[in-house]
Amino acid sequence: MCQGFKFAGVASGLKKNGQKDLGLIYCERPAHVAGVFTRNQVKAAPVILDMQRITSGACQAVIVNSGNANCCTGEKGMRDAISMGRWAAAGLDISEKQVLVASTGVIGKPLAMDRIQRAVPDLVKALHPAGISHFAEAIMTTDTVPKMVSQKGNLDGVPFTVTGVAKGAGMIRPDMATLLCFVMTDVAAEPALLKEMLVTATKRTLNCITIDGDTSTNDTALLLANGLCGAVVKHDAEKETFQDLLAAVLMSLGKQLVKDGEGATKLVEIVVQRAKSDANARQIADTVAHSNLVKTALFGEDANWGRIIGAVGRAGVPVQTEVIDVYFANERIVQNGMGCGQKTEIEATRVLKRPEFTITIDLKAGKGKASVFTCDFSIDYVKINADYRS
Amino acid sequence: MCQGFKFAGVASGLKKNGQKDLGLIYCERPAHVAGVFTRNQVKAAPVILDMQRITSGACQAVIVNSGNANCCTGEKGMRDAISMGRWAAAGLDISEKQVLVASTGVIGKPLAMDRIQRAVPDLVKALHPAGISHFAEAIMTTDTVPKMVSQKGNLDGVPFTVTGVAKGAGMIRPDMATLLCFVMTDVAAEPALLKEMLVTATKRTLNCITIDGDTSTNDTALLLANGLCGAVVKHDAEKETFQDLLAAVLMSLGKQLVKDGEGATKLVEIVVQRAKSDANARQIADTVAHSNLVKTALFGEDANWGRIIGAVGRAGVPVQTEVIDVYFANERIVQNGMGCGQKTEIEATRVLKRPEFTITIDLKAGKGKASVFTCDFSIDYVKINADYRS
Numbered sequence: 001m002c003q004g005f006k007f008a009g010v011a012s013g014l015k016k017n018g019q020k021d022l023g024l025i026y027c028e029r030p031a032h033v034a035g036v037f038t039r040n041q042v043k044a045a046p047v048i049l050d051m052q053r054i055t056s057g058a059c060q061a062v063i064v065n066s067g068n069a070n071c072c073t074g075e076k077g078m079r080d081a082i083s084m085g086r087w088a089a090a091g092l093d094i095s096e097k098q099v100l101v102a103s104t105g106v107i108g109k110p111l112a113m114d115r116i117q118r119a120v121p122d123l124v125k126a127l128h129p130a131g132i133s134h135f136a137e138a139i140m141t142t143d144t145v146p147k148m149v150s151q152k153g154n155l156d157g158v159p160f161t162v163t164g165v166a167k168g169a170g171m172i173r174p175d176m177a178t179l180l181c182f183v184m185t186d187v188a189a190e191p192a193l194l195k196e197m198l199v200t201a202t203k204r205t206l207n208c209i210t211i212d213g214d215t216s217t218n219d220t221a222l223l224l225a226n227g228l229c230g231a232v233v234k235h236d237a238e239k240e241t242f243q244d245l246l247a248a249v250l251m252s253l254g255k256q257l258v259k260d261g262e263g264a265t266k267l268v269e270i271v272v273q274r275a276k277s278d279a280n281a282r283q284i285a286d287t288v289a290h291s292n293l294v295k296t297a298l299f300g301e302d303a304n305w306g307r308i309i310g311a312v313g314r315a316g317v318p319v320q321t322e323v324i325d326v327y328f329a330n331e332r333i334v335q336n337g338m339g340c341g342q343k344t345e346i347e348a349t350r351v352l353k354r355p356e357f358t359i360t361i362d363l364k365a366g367k368g369k370a371s372v373f374t375c376d377f378s379i380d381y382v383k384i385n386a387d388y389r390s
Numbered sequence: 391m392c393q394g395f396k397f398a399g400v401a402s403g404l405k406k407n408g409q410k411d412l413g414l415i416y417c418e419r420p421a422h423v424a425g426v427f428t429r430n431q432v433k434a435a436p437v438i439l440d441m442q443r444i445t446s447g448a449c450q451a452v453i454v455n456s457g458n459a460n461c462c463t464g465e466k467g468m469r470d471a472i473s474m475g476r477w478a479a480a481g482l483d484i485s486e487k488q489v490l491v492a493s494t495g496v497i498g499k500p501l502a503m504d505r506i507q508r509a510v511p512d513l514v515k516a517l518h519p520a521g522i523s524h525f526a527e528a529i530m531t532t533d534t535v536p537k538m539v540s541q542k543g544n545l546d547g548v549p550f551t552v553t554g555v556a557k558g559a560g561m562i563r564p565d566m567a568t569l570l571c572f573v574m575t576d577v578a579a580e581p582a583l584l585k586e587m588l589v590t591a592t593k594r595t596l597n598c599i600t601i602d603g604d605t606s607t608n609d610t611a612l613l614l615a616n617g618l619c620g621a622v623v624k625h626d627a628e629k630e631t632f633q634d635l636l637a638a639v640l641m642s643l644g645k646q647l648v649k650d651g652e653g654a655t656k657l658v659e660i661v662v663q664r665a666k667s668d669a670n671a672r673q674i675a676d677t678v679a680h681s682n683l684v685k686t687a688l689f690g691e692d693a694n695w696g697r698i699i700g701a702v703g704r705a706g707v708p709v710q711t712e713v714i715d716v717y718f719a720n721e722r723i724v725q726n727g728m729g730c731g732q733k734t735e736i737e738a739t740r741v742l743k744r745p746e747f748t749i750t751i752d753l754k755a756g757k758g759k760a761s762v763f764t765c766d767f768s769i770d771y772v773k774i775n776a777d778y779r780s
Binding site: 039040041042043069071072073074106107108109217292293296297299300302304305306307309310312313314318319321322334337338339377378379381382383385386387 | 429430431432433459461462463464496497498499607682683686687689690692694695696697699700702703704708709711712724727728729767768769771772773775776777
């Protein structure tokens with residue numbers, strides 16, 4: 001784990017089942033910070049608060065609750081978000097302006113503030129450098145497993161670490177950050193540069209995953225840098241090294257999210273290659289990755305490539321459908337827009353039984369390429385989302 | 391039923407379960423015809439054939455098979471579509487250029503032409519003015535009920551009839567005609583005018599329904615007018631009268647389609663009112679109508695309005711979220727962007743138990759309005775589509 005950070009997670013009673021629902025990240029000294037937030041126009045109170053506070057570029061703690069999104073909660077919601085930050089600041093003896101706040105869960109219900117207030121002292125007491133798994137649990141909603149990763153890199157002989165933790169299993173699509181994601185590092189970097197690197201890394205990682213095509217009102221991804229390792233990221237060479245490790249951490253978290261997608265049984269990478277442009281490739285990959293018919297066929301382990309071709313044809317990008325090839329892993333199932341026959345479908349069905357594989361769509365039209373991670377669409381997805389609030 | 395038309399439906403063996411899978415519409419004398427077709431770039435062979443033939447403006451018969459889409463089938467597919475038309479023409483002793491062809495079912499499999507050829511004589515023999523329900527059955531795929539409607543109007547004292555038949559339960563979204571839809575009338579009208587009226591009526595009916603957001607490669611809607619009632623539609627007054635009845639027939643068919651949507655248990659109209667423009671209203675209505683999270687909540691009969699607000703916020707249209715009201719039928723569940731409390735949610739949950747109801751989203755921003763029909767998203771949708779080809 002990244003030096004200089006402590007983590008905690010406790011059960012405050014917001015979740016009915018008594019599981020952990022309140023988390024805290026604390027940095028021994030104020031860190032520089034950057035963030036990306038939901039592009040949904042409906043923004044939860046803590047998102048609005050963080051977007052204001054983060055302009056200072058400094059942050060020493062993040063308090064997060066699950067079980068309630070504190071969204072569509074009006075002026076009371078904003079006062080509640082401020083109170084959460086204030087109580088954490090008081091417990092940690094730091095300025096409340098140095099505290100960011102995040103919430104996730106049901107929209108439109110007021111937060112049970114008495115429970116949070118009562119739990120904050122225990123939360124502060126529980127802070128520990130190795131407490132990240134408690135924090136990861138405390139931010140889960142329909143997630144079935146906590147999501148964490150830590151990777152090490154080297155900047156001019158100085159070792160550095162990037163540690164990430166995230167939650168999210170539904171309401172995810174690739175036009176925004178992702179639900180909640182917190183990344184800690186011990187390098188030093190200016191807030192503006194952190195922002196630039198976070199945006200770049202997000203574009204090619206967290207923004208390339210989809211579960212159900214819906215977008216949350218609470219999405220927040222924060223990058224905190226405390227400078228404790230002694231390395232400074234400033235020039236192009238260091239930027240590249242750091243950016244690569246940051247992207248690797250975010251990609252790992254992104255894949256963990258899709259793999260744990262609500263009801264998901266498979267992680268599938270949709271690759272579109274030889275499109276006229278990267279943008280065209282991305283548009284087609286997104287359409288295939290979001291198609292309910294493709295996703296239900298993946299769940300049914302049915303090599304129904306007609307649905308893939310159908311989705312390509314409606315993606316809004318001009319394509320020559322009679323030259324398209326489609327591969328399941330290395331198995332070519334469609335050649336020049338037509339099926340390759342029974343034998344290859346049997347092979348493709350074998351691929352479909354794997355927990356992870358790639359579907360490649362070759363348009364033979366240019367040099368554009370894109371990749372999007374998606375999951376299958378199962379009976380459990382419907383069950384989970386039909387019963388979510390009950 | 392509309393005079394001068396005969397219908398038939400038989401089982402040719404294309405469907406494994408022995409149900410009817412081959413249908414024929416025959417008009418005693420050549421009718422004028424207009425059509426709208428799928429906007430998917432991947433077009434089935436019969437769609438390509440019809441788009442060529444319909445330019446003549448004349449049609450005397452339509453032959454349709456279910457169980458196989460004859461799509462992604464290359465040059466053989468086109469030859470097969472032509473053969474289907476030719477066999478029907480020979481049996482009816484008419485020119486093959488007067489025959490249109492439609493197919494629906496699995497993509498990417500060659501048609502079992504021997505079965506179709508063998509069945510055509512019986513199909514022709516079975517033609518009957520009252521045979522429309524057999525035809526309606528013969529074009530069904532995952533539909534659980536046949537869809538038909540017939541309505542009467544009056545043009546300057548002359549009674550006329552519009553009769554429609556349609557199929558489709560999945561792969562439906564509102565940016566195209568719909569799966570297959572055939573409308574017969576006994577008025578006389580020029581092909582160009584028929585086209586204009588069909589396009590106008592489709593825009594506000596069949597293009598306002600959605601089941602799962604995917605679009606078919608085979609969508610075809612045809613309007614045949616044989617002139618037998620003696621009334622001519624030419625000037626504005628007659629156009630308006632005919633247009634209204636045509637729209638009523640298409641709306642009835644559209645609602646029948648959504649109601650029988652794969653796995654659907656509810657027909658829900660999403661109304662967006664007081665938007666800045668009709669286009670804005672439509673974009674928001676479409677986003678809500680397609681949201682898997684909204685549709686699974688409808689299935690679960692959970693008045694989870696946060697998901698509706700979340701979908702409004704991501705629709706790509708600027709909105710003032712803090713003034714939005716949401717109604718379930720007449721029950722206001724959200725006022726000025728916030729929930730109206732437990733009591734109204736209980737009332738809203740009662741509304742959710744109805745088989746048909748309206749959700750109204752009031753943006754209080756202008757005079758724009760739109761309405762889209764959708765259905766809920768159930769466990770059965772996933773089951774049906776995971777197992778479709780097996």
